[in-house]
Amino acid sequence: MPNLTDAKMRWTDISTIARDLVFLLRSQGWPEDKIIRYREKRLIRIMKHAVSQVPFYKSLGISPNSIRTAQDLKRFPVVTKRDIQKNDDGFLWPQLKKEGLHVSRSSGTSCEPTQTYFDHRCWLFSKYALKMSRIVAVENPLFKRLLIVSEQTNTNLEETKPSRWKSALILFGQRHLSIFDNVDDHIPVLLNYKPHILYAFPSYLLSLIQAFEEKHLPYPKIPVIFTSSELLTGKARTQIENCFQARLYDVYGSTEFKEVAWQCRQGRYHINFQNVYLETEPNESMEAFGDSRLLISSLTNYAMPLLRFDIGDRAELGQGRCPCGRPSPYLRNIHGREADFIQLPDGKRVSPYLLTMTIEAHPSIQKYQIVQKSATELTIEFIARNDVDTHGISEALSGKLQKLLDGHIHITFNKVDQIHRSESGKFQIIKKTF
Ligand SMILES: [Zn+2]
Structure with a gap:
C-alpha cells in the first residue's frame, strides 16, 4: 500500500492549515514565559505518549505518571539516525497503520536511507502551516508569485502538486521546478513568470547566476529568496542578494522534523517552538570550538515521536527578545553538519x-x-x-x-x-x- 500523498488533501485539511497558520502567527509574539509554559506542556504530553505507546520508549521502563516537568526529558537516551535505521518500527505508534502515514526519506552519512513517518495532523502542521507562517512573517504573500525549485523530479511534482485553488488560498500563484533540470532551461521560466518569492538551494542559485552571466542576460529582480538544506557561506549570500536584488532568508530544517528554525528580517534563526523542543549538549571532541551538539525533540509527531534526536549539527541556543520584536528562542552559531x-x-x-x-x-x-x-x-x-x-x-x-x-x-x-x-x-x- 502506498503512503499518503498530498494529492489527497481535503477541504477540511485546508481549514486545519488555515487555523494552524493563525495560531502560529499569533504565538510568534507570545511573551517568553508563555512560550516556556506552552513548550513544557506539549513536551510532557508527547513524553507520556511515547513511554506508554511506542515500543522503543516503552522499553525504557519510565512510568508516564512520573513525567512532570521538561527536565524529565533528560531521562531519555539520545537517539541517532543509526538507531532509527536499525529499528524504525520501534519508534512508531503501533495503533496507526503505517500505510496511512506520510513518510520522508533522507540519506544519512552512511548512505543508508532513514525514513521518518508523520501522522496526518503533524504533516499538515509541519509541512504546510509552518512554512506558510514563515513566509508571511517576512513578506506579505497575497497576490505574489512563488517559485519553488526542489529536489523532487518532474514526475513527482505532477503527483504531489497541489491544485491551483488550494495554493491560491494563501498565495496568488505557485510554480515548481526540479533541481535536476538543466539550469539553462529555467531562465525563460524565471523571466516570464517573474517570481516575487523564490525557494531554492544555495548551490542552485549560484548555478543560476553563472547561467545568466554566461548568456550575458541581466539578472531578474527577485525580492525574497529562501534557501535551505545546504551550507550557506557568507560569500554565496552576498552574491545571491546582490545579483537578484533580493533579501535572503535561510531556513534550518531536517527530514525528521521539517522546518526547525527560520531567519527573520534581522537575520536571527527563530526556533519553531510550536513544533520542536531543542537542547544542546557539550561535545568533548568539539571543545576547541566551544560547540555543542544539537538535540531535537518533536512536540507534534505522535506517529513517530523522536525525542532527543542527535541531528548531527553543532549549534548554540539563544534567548532574549530579537530586534524584530519576537521573544522566541533562537539558534546561533550553526556550524553545520558534524559530517562536514x-x-x-x-x-x-x-x-x-x-x-x-x-x-x-x-x-x-x-x-x-x-x-x-x-x-x-x-x-x-x-x-x-x-x-x-x-x-x-x-x-x-x-x-x-x-x-x-x-x-x-x-x-x-x-x-x-x-x-x-x-x-x-x-x-x-x-x-x-x-
Ligand atoms: Zn527576529
Missing part, C-alpha cells in the same frame, strides 16, 4: 567554514568542492572563473589551508569542468569518499 568537519589525524576537527572562507576569498574560483579521500588527503576540485591554472590556485591557497589544517593533511588542487550534485539534489561542499 574535517578530522585531523590527531583527532582535532576543523570547521568547514574556516576552509570555505579561505577558498572563497580567491577571485578566480567560481565553484568548488572539498573532497577528503583519506584521513591525510584532501583534494580541492574547482571550476575557474578565468584561465587561471591549477598551479596558480595551489600557490595562492595551499599555504593558508595547510596552516588551518596544522600541516597534517596533503592538499592537491584539481581544475574540473563540472561538479555534480548528490542523488538527493543537494550540493556537498565537503565530500568524504573514504
Whole structure:
C-alpha cells in the first residue's frame, strides 16, 4: 500500500492549515514565559505518549505518571539516525497503520536511507502551516508569485502538486521546478513568470547566476529568496542578494522534523517552538570550538515521536527578545553538519567554514568542492572563473589551508569542468569518499 500523498488533501485539511497558520502567527509574539509554559506542556504530553505507546520508549521502563516537568526529558537516551535505521518500527505508534502515514526519506552519512513517518495532523502542521507562517512573517504573500525549485523530479511534482485553488488560498500563484533540470532551461521560466518569492538551494542559485552571466542576460529582480538544506557561506549570500536584488532568508530544517528554525528580517534563526523542543549538549571532541551538539525533540509527531534526536549539527541556543520584536528562542552559531568537519589525524576537527572562507576569498574560483579521500588527503576540485591554472590556485591557497589544517593533511588542487550534485539534489561542499 502506498503512503499518503498530498494529492489527497481535503477541504477540511485546508481549514486545519488555515487555523494552524493563525495560531502560529499569533504565538510568534507570545511573551517568553508563555512560550516556556506552552513548550513544557506539549513536551510532557508527547513524553507520556511515547513511554506508554511506542515500543522503543516503552522499553525504557519510565512510568508516564512520573513525567512532570521538561527536565524529565533528560531521562531519555539520545537517539541517532543509526538507531532509527536499525529499528524504525520501534519508534512508531503501533495503533496507526503505517500505510496511512506520510513518510520522508533522507540519506544519512552512511548512505543508508532513514525514513521518518508523520501522522496526518503533524504533516499538515509541519509541512504546510509552518512554512506558510514563515513566509508571511517576512513578506506579505497575497497576490505574489512563488517559485519553488526542489529536489523532487518532474514526475513527482505532477503527483504531489497541489491544485491551483488550494495554493491560491494563501498565495496568488505557485510554480515548481526540479533541481535536476538543466539550469539553462529555467531562465525563460524565471523571466516570464517573474517570481516575487523564490525557494531554492544555495548551490542552485549560484548555478543560476553563472547561467545568466554566461548568456550575458541581466539578472531578474527577485525580492525574497529562501534557501535551505545546504551550507550557506557568507560569500554565496552576498552574491545571491546582490545579483537578484533580493533579501535572503535561510531556513534550518531536517527530514525528521521539517522546518526547525527560520531567519527573520534581522537575520536571527527563530526556533519553531510550536513544533520542536531543542537542547544542546557539550561535545568533548568539539571543545576547541566551544560547540555543542544539537538535540531535537518533536512536540507534534505522535506517529513517530523522536525525542532527543542527535541531528548531527553543532549549534548554540539563544534567548532574549530579537530586534524584530519576537521573544522566541533562537539558534546561533550553526556550524553545520558534524559530517562536514574535517578530522585531523590527531583527532582535532576543523570547521568547514574556516576552509570555505579561505577558498572563497580567491577571485578566480567560481565553484568548488572539498573532497577528503583519506584521513591525510584532501583534494580541492574547482571550476575557474578565468584561465587561471591549477598551479596558480595551489600557490595562492595551499599555504593558508595547510596552516588551518596544522600541516597534517596533503592538499592537491584539481581544475574540473563540472561538479555534480548528490542523488538527493543537494550540493556537498565537503565530500568524504573514504
Ligand atoms: Zn527576529
